[in-house]
Amino acid sequence: MKVSYLWLCEVVNITGVSPDELAERLTRGGLTVDGVAPRVKGVSGVVVGEVVACEQHPNADRLRVCQVNVGQDELLTIVCGAPNVSAGQKVPVAVVGANLPGGKIGKAKLRGIESQGMLCSASEIGLEVKLLPKEQTEGLYILPSDTIVGADVADLLQLNDVVLDIDLTPNRSDCLSIRGLAYEIAALYGRPIRFEPPKRAVTGEGSPVHIEIATDLCSRYDAQVLSGLNDVASPLWMQMRLLTMGVRPINATVDITNYVMLEWGQPLHAFDFDEVRQETIVVRQAHNGEKLVTLDGEERSLTQDMIVISDPDRAIGLAGVMGGENTEVTQKTNRVVLESAAFDAPSVRRTGQRLGLRSEAQQRFEKGIDVVAVRAALNRATELYQQICGASIVGDVASTARTEEPAAESRMVAFSPSRCRELLGAEIADETMQDVFSRLGFHISTSNFSGSDREWDVAVPTRRPDITREADLVEEIARLVGYDEIPSTLPEGATTTGTRTLRQKIHQTTRHILLGAGMTEVFTYSFTHPSQLDRMRLPEDAEYRRMIPIAMPLSDERTVMRTHMLPSLAQIGEYNLSHGNLGGQVFELARVYRPKSLPLTEQPIEETMWAGLWFGEYPVQLGQRPRAFDFYDAKGSIEVWLSAFGLGHRAAFRKTNVPYLHPGRSAEVVVDDIRIGQVGEIYPETAEEMGVAGAVYAEFHLDAIESLLNLRYHVQPLPRFPASLRDLAVVVDQNVAVGDLLYAAKEELSSGTESLLESCNVFDVYRGKGIPESHQSVAFSFIYRATDRTLTDEEVSHLESRVLARWQREFAAVLRS
Incomplete structure (x- = not known):
């Protein structure tokens, strides 16, 4: 929030306190000041001048020779090229020796005529051009006709002001006004405050406007009818204060409401009273589909949870956000009704967000206003309308509240x-x-x-x-x-050592293991677009296509909550490949969102997963040729992860059929008959469309493995007896998965009262000479060990025979001779 230092000086006594000192004290008091800067830097020697005469330059078509009165004994001759210069105007004049933001002014001869200064535009004296009306930015900056000739323009236009940029925390809504800041500064320095509430005598006459509150979201509504408003510009002092605070001056009718809002923190709005039908204002909830053209000329479609100001026939304004075009105050307006009210903060915030509107008034309503200031701000605005616009009060204030009890102060x-x-x-x-x-x-x-x-x-x-x-x-x-002033002390009393839950430990261990396996963690948006799933060859009725829409999407590309992580990781892979990175292996630990019903009637399922993508080429290493990442790179990282949780010996890789994965190069991972994830090469067509040809994708459900482990340490004594090593080679059909053979062997040898199998691994797969066509030879290495004895050959042979019998029954395996 930008604040005028000179305005603060008027409402609280801070004599002897510089802007920098004030900023330091406010910051130490909890109101962080991000910056202190002069409103306009380096303006001096600029005075108010009156153009007495204006004639065409004899040697230039676009120049005028002006005789200007600046309060000195003699008139100054100044050559001016502004298109709007004319006799009788009062304008800023930079006399010889004056300093402007653009430099110092000296005598100059323009086409043979000496110029004794410069008539200035708004930009040349440092005014905020972007906040001024167009007519005040094209040519000279015209001052009011009653401005005193010779007056210092820096004082007149408050160019010597200093702007404090205060970064308010959400809880300090009171400091969104000069009044609130005055109380804060007075408290910090122990100085008196000069902020007196306006007083108004009660006329005893009834108000012509009738107020009805038909919603619980408006606690109070005050209105004052005024007539005879003159369509005039607001005084310079008011315009300059608005500009300093970053508000655009428009005309006195609008500027007064903005000025009082900045002063009191209470937003106000003026309606054309002659356009309010039946002289009745109703505060109510909008009807679904109700239309309102707001002051910005846009037609808005309203919903029932929005508060509107209406007359008996139609909506005339959005409560706390913006007025309606149908009751806009214009040059033809004779009577206005001035509104000051207290609306429900969350409702105003939701309305502004839903309609894409943002205003200074909304900012104050959504943070909470002072109900006591509702009437005081209305009285202050009425006072200013009388002083500046010559308005007349029509009756007393019409006031309606949801409760008959007066608001406590x-x-x-x-x-x-x-x-x-x-x-x-x-x-x-x-x-x-x-x-x-x-x-x-x-x-x-x-x-x-x-x-x-x-x-x-x-x-x-x-x-x-x-x-x-x-x-x-x-x-x-x-x-x-x-x-x-508060001393530093050590904490006292009992303390509890913090620890992580099982779920947190799973997430932390997963992250550490995958990073240790050479992968890179990435973070992507949880928002996506439904079209991203089209490339995954999913059927139209796939569960993944039931996506939660976002009420206010960040962009057209992110309109729903994701149900799958492949599109997000594929975008990472495609970006890297298109920017010269030859390849990589990345993972993300995040959530996917699956609705139980649409539209949402209950909390959706939020499932935590880790997903990985191996794309492009493996980095070149000494003695190795470049090669593409393949299924076994992914499988290796997954096995390391499973082993870290003690699940390596319980996990099995089985064939799977997933639309977006290659049917012959993918597998699901099962632990104790619980499916925890899948891995495989992305289907060629899908990978090509996603820009990651040949990539491998894996995903695992972290929530599913919680029931499978407890992350406690498992210890066992060092072996006291020697192991028995045996190799087995069998011939099976080439369509038999080696993983199924491994799983069957482990399952067979783990049954019974004593498990003697220590490990089982594949060390060779061969197809070719000596092996029947469409068959393969698979060789396994078995390690057996007992904890209380040395195994005999008979015991080991019995174990081998059990494995061979199981393989023969289920896979028609034959021992290779």
């Missing part, structure tokens, strides 16, 4: 001084705490105000909605006493 919060000292770890005297609350404008009830061990009742004004409990008051004590 403060809330009581219990506070214990001793508890405050305990929480802060500092010995702060009761008198110091009393002084802090007094500077903040908080009042302490005297009923419980005796002794440091008793609680105080602190009355907190409604302008501080962030203070609702004792801890908030303790924070205020710390802020104003100064965090640097």
